[in-house]
Amino acid sequence: MAGPPCAELHLHIEGTLEPELIFDLAERNGISLPYSDLDELRARYEFTDLQSFLDLYYRNMDVLRTEADFADMTRAYLRRAAAAGVRHSEIMMDPQAHLARGVALETCVNGVASALADSESEFGISTGLIAAFLRDRPAEEALEVLEQLLDMEAPIIGIGLDSAEVGHPPSGFVDLYERARAAGLRRIAHAGEEGPPGYITEALDLLGAERIDHGIRCMEDDALVQRLAAEQVPLTVCPLSNVRLRAVDTLKDHPLPAMLARGLNVCVNSDDPAYFGGYVDENFAQLGRTFTFTADDLARLAVNSVRSAFIGAERRSALL
Ligand code: ADE
Numbered sequence: 001m002a003g004p005p006c007a008e009l010h011l012h013i014e015g016t017l018e019p020e021l022i023f024d025l026a027e028r029n030g031i032s033l034p035y036s037d038l039d040e041l042r043a044r045y046e047f048t049d050l051q052s053f054l055d056l057y058y059r060n061m062d063v064l065r066t067e068a069d070f071a072d073m074t075r076a077y078l079r080r081a082a083a084a085g086v087r088h089s090e091i092m093m094d095p096q097a098h099l100a101r102g103v104a105l106e107t108c109v110n111g112v113a114s115a116l117a118d119s120e121s122e123f124g125i126s127t128g129l130i131a132a133f134l135r136d137r138p139a140e141e142a143l144e145v146l147e148q149l150l151d152m153e154a155p156i157i158g159i160g161l162d163s164a165e166v167g168h169p170p171s172g173f174v175d176l177y178e179r180a181r182a183a184g185l186r187r188i189a190h191a192g193e194e195g196p197p198g199y200i201t202e203a204l205d206l207l208g209a210e211r212i213d214h215g216i217r218c219m220e221d222d223a224l225v226q227r228l229a230a231e232q233v234p235l236t237v238c239p240l241s242n243v244r245l246r247a248v249d250t251l252k253d254h255p256l257p258a259m260l261a262r263g264l265n266v267c268v269n270s271d272d273p274a275y276f277g278g279y280v281d282e283n284f285a286q287l288g289r290t291f292t293f294t295a296d297d298l299a300r301l302a303v304n305s306v307r308s309a310f311i312g313a314e315r316r317s318a319l320l
């Protein structure tokens with residue numbers, strides 16, 4: 001089952017860094033990697049939980065040093081996403097992860113933005129850039145970085161909250177989200193990936209999150225499911241990610257069919273496709289081999305992605 005034309009709403013650009021590109025950029029930048037070849041690197045892609053993945057994800061992004069590196073990574077994603085059927089993509093980047101290793105904000109923002117600027121003409125994909133903040137770093141630092149992004153008039157449409165979830169509840173980031181709201185930015189947050197259902201409620205009620213990234217643990221709280229369904233809160237679900245990070249045991253155990261059956265506004269996304277075994281089309285292909293979705297279910301997943309995107313009426317109707 002190929003992926004239907006859709007919007008991708010949950011994608012970390014640093015998570016699209018494929019092993020081949022890691023080696024190419026290391027060579028270009030004169031960096032010696034702690035792996036002798038691609039097989040040795042790929043052997044590390046066995047994760048036990050979110051943190052075991054994040055350790056490798058942050059280490060590998062050290063090869064990104066120049067604007068050209070960020071632009072090349074972004075262009076490679078857009079090319080692959082177009083082949084997967086993606087027509088609109090809202091792309092998170094992690095500015096603090098680059099600042100922490102001495103890469104200037106301008107370098108990462110301008111590099112990604114330069115590739116996005118040509119995306120519609122080159123790949124037929126409209127895009128939006130979202131600055132994601134690391135919840136396992138101090139909230140004051142996040143606020144400072146947001147101010148810098150606003151000062152430099154970075155072309156971002158919104159903010160997100162990602163990285164290690166458990167022990168880092170949304171409640172710590174109220175000031176950040178209030179500043180983003182005042183600046184006219186859209187707001188999303190990871191919640192209920194590894195963290196408890198209460199983090200989803202906090203993200204909605206304390207941060208004003210307009211979409212929840214993952215959200216799968218809502219299924220443990222019936223009242224929350226009823227609320228999310230009634231309010232049609234978008235949940236950007238990432239099935240292959242959840243399997244690879246052991247949020248679920250196997251794809252068969254994934255709650256996506258149950259979420260659809262409960263009337264939740266769910267859509268399918270790839271999260272960090274270079275790490276989790278595939279882009280949106282592969283997520284749909286594996287879902288199709290595992291579950292029996294009706295044509296109606298598949299259409300709903302695609303329509304949900306488009307109606308949950310931060311786009312104007314004209315682009316939305318062109319995509320529907
Ligand atoms: N950063 C990149 N991928 C992530 C994920 N799946 N959860 C939280 N933070 C992330």
Ligand code: ZN
Nearest residue numbers: 010012213271
């Ligand atoms: Zn994510």
